[in-house]
Amino acid sequence: MLEPAQTPDSRSADPIYSVTELTRSIRRLLEGSFFGVWVEGELSNVKLHTSGHLYFTLKDDQSCLRATMFRRHASKLRFDAADGQKVRVYGTITLYEAKGELQINVARLDPVGIGELELAFRQLYERLEKEGLFDPSRKRAIPRHPRVVGLITSDTGAAVRDLLSVLRRRAPHVELVLRPARVQGAGAAADLVRALADFEEWGGADVLIVGRGGGSLEDLWAFNEEIVARAIAACRIPIISAVGHEIDFTIADYAADLRAPTPSAAAEVVASDRESLLIQLDRLGTRLGRGVLQGLRKRGDRVMLFARSGAFRRPLDLYRRRSQDVDALADRLETAGRSALARAAMRLDGAGGKLHALSPMAVLERGYAIARGPAGKIVRRASEVAVGEHIDVLVARGSLRAQVEETREEGGMNGKDETS
Amino acid sequence: MSSKEPAQKLGFEESLERLEKIVLMLERGDVTLEESLQRFEEGVALSRRCHELLALAEKRVSRLVREEEGGLTLQLFPAEPQDS
Numbered sequence: 386m387l388e389p390a391q392t393p394d395s396r397s398a399d400p401i402y403s404v405t406e407l408t409r410s411i412r413r414l415l416e417g418s419f420f421g422v423w424v425e426g427e428l429s430n431v432k433l434h435t436s437g438h439l440y441f442t443l444k445d446d447q448s449c450l451r452a453t454m455f456r457r458h459a460s461k462l463r464f465d466a467a468d469g470q471k472v473r474v475y476g477t478i479t480l481y482e483a484k485g486e487l488q489i490n491v492a493r494l495d496p497v498g499i500g501e502l503e504l505a506f507r508q509l510y511e512r513l514e515k516e517g518l519f520d521p522s523r524k525r526a527i528p529r530h531p532r533v534v535g536l537i538t539s540d541t542g543a544a545v546r547d548l549l550s551v552l553r554r555r556a557p558h559v560e561l562v563l564r565p566a567r568v569q570g571a572g573a574a575a576d577l578v579r580a581l582a583d584f585e586e587w588g589g590a591d592v593l594i595v596g597r598g599g600g601s602l603e604d605l606w607a608f609n610e611e612i613v614a615r616a617i618a619a620c621r622i623p624i625i626s627a628v629g630h631e632i633d634f635t636i637a638d639y640a641a642d643l644r645a646p647t648p649s650a651a652a653e654v655v656a657s658d659r660e661s662l663l664i665q666l667d668r669l670g671t672r673l674g675r676g677v678l679q680g681l682r683k684r685g686d687r688v689m690l691f692a693r694s695g696a697f698r699r700p701l702d703l704y705r706r707r708s709q710d711v712d713a714l715a716d717r718l719e720t721a722g723r724s725a726l727a728r729a730a731m732r733l734d735g736a737g738g739k740l741h742a743l744s745p746m747a748v749l750e751r752g753y754a755i756a757r758g759p760a761g762k763i764v765r766r767a768s769e770v771a772v773g774e775h776i777d778v779l780v781a782r783g784s785l786r787a788q789v790e791e792t793r794e795e796g797g798m799n800g801k802d803e804t805s
Numbered sequence: 806m807s808s809k810e811p812a813q814k815l816g817f818e819e820s821l822e823r824l825e826k827i828v829l830m831l832e833r834g835d836v837t838l839e840e841s842l843q844r845f846e847e848g849v850a851l852s853r854r855c856h857e858l859l860a861l862a863e864k865r866v867s868r869l870v871r872e873e874e875g876g877l878t879l880q881l882f883p884a885e886p887q888d889s
Binding site for chain 1 (some may be wrong): 829849864877
């Protein structure tokens with residue numbers, strides 16, 4: 386450090402400054418020489434004052450410099466400035482006259498080694514994660530067969546086109562409701578939050594898809610905003626996020642109940658393919674008919690013997706042939722260029738016919754009846770019931786409560802019968 | 806049939822689940838004759854219901870908009886070019 390070699394007498398002709406005068410001229414000197422400089426260092430003693438001004442010390446391994454970032458600049462920071470971060474600041478060196486301290490007034494603060502948005506993303510992720518916002522236990526189940534799917538996205542982008550085209554193709558039976566929203570730029574985050582609130586208010590959607598097509602990190606930024614993440618997590622309707630491409634992960638993705646890699650993928654997840662549902666239904670229908678007969682067989686019921694007799698089989702064959710006719714007709718319709726809808730309708734008729742043919746009810750329909758004794762046991766021999774006892778007679782439509790007047794063990798089919 | 810009434814109101818998911826349950830119940834065969842007949846009837850009704858829900862004409866696409874008075878309403882979304 387420099388010091389004058391000799392100390393002159395204070396009564397010499399040299400001018401004498403007041404403290405204020407001296408600090409002010411030093412400040413002017415500094416501001417003139419260091420107006421707008423970049424300086425790199427590490428943040429320490431970071432303090433965000435309630436006034437919105439940000440105070441910190443910039444340091445390296447040998448020196449430190451006090452810094453102030455006034456609110457109009459500090460409020461534009463996307464990430465949270467924190468101790469230990471390596472940063473590059475732009476500002477003007479000045480002197481804080483009240484304390485005689487050197488400081489830099491910072492206009493811009495950039496993280497070093499990591500992008501500003503990336504840092505902001507990591508910080509928000511860590512904070513919300515610690516808070517439990519992404520906890521799997523918070524996730525609502527996505528309904529497997531929604532009636533109404535709500536879409537929140539831009540009404541002009543590629544995302545809405547993909548969503549509509551996939552959903553219409555796979556699941557024309559599902560109703561779609563679009564709430565157009567801004568998905569990038571100023572006000573996008575707030576509009577997404579409003580869109581979620583609109584669906585909650587409307588109340589008609591079983592599940593929501595929130596998303597947009599691909600873009601830069603900056604383009605997707607609305608989906609990394611805290612207000613959007615919180616609104617998604619708090620929404621009462623299950624939400625599938627579908628932002629950008631497969632490699633893009635946003636905070637909204639973590640807050641959503643399910644992340645789909647792309648809008649098209651979300652459309653495939655949300656609605657089961659109608660064709661495969663129809664096949665599943667056909668199989669269930671066949672098993673239903675078979676099941677009821679097998680169940681009876683297991684119980685060793687006489688009804689089964691009856692069902693196996695020619696009387697039952699013949700109509701079954703008839704129905705089989707008929708459902709073949711239906712299939713053939715459906716084929717012809719198909720080749721005639723009719724829609725898949727018509728095909729489905731024909732299949733429905735076919736399935737109904739098959740089911741009915743397999744039903745023991747079909748046997749009853751032909752005029753047969755099942756009689757049950759007082760204990761509910763099926764009556765196979767006249768001797769199983771006594772005169773005067775009540776029996777239940779099951780006919781095709783409903784049942785009869787009857788009293789036995791007479792019983793005859795043999796030749797029942799010919800003579801006057803057991804029931805009244 | 807009393808078992809058909811509730812089937813009319815069930816959604817697809819509930820109907821399908823109930824139908825699966827009935828099929829399993831009948832396949833196990835541990836129900837009484839009367840019950841198996843009732844379940845069968847119910848199963849047929851549920852199967853019809855599922856088909857109905859799937860086979861109805863193509864559902865619309867609409868737009869959720871806020872009216873001047875502040876309420877929400879649905880408007881038909883401009884028809885999209887369909888690729889079939």
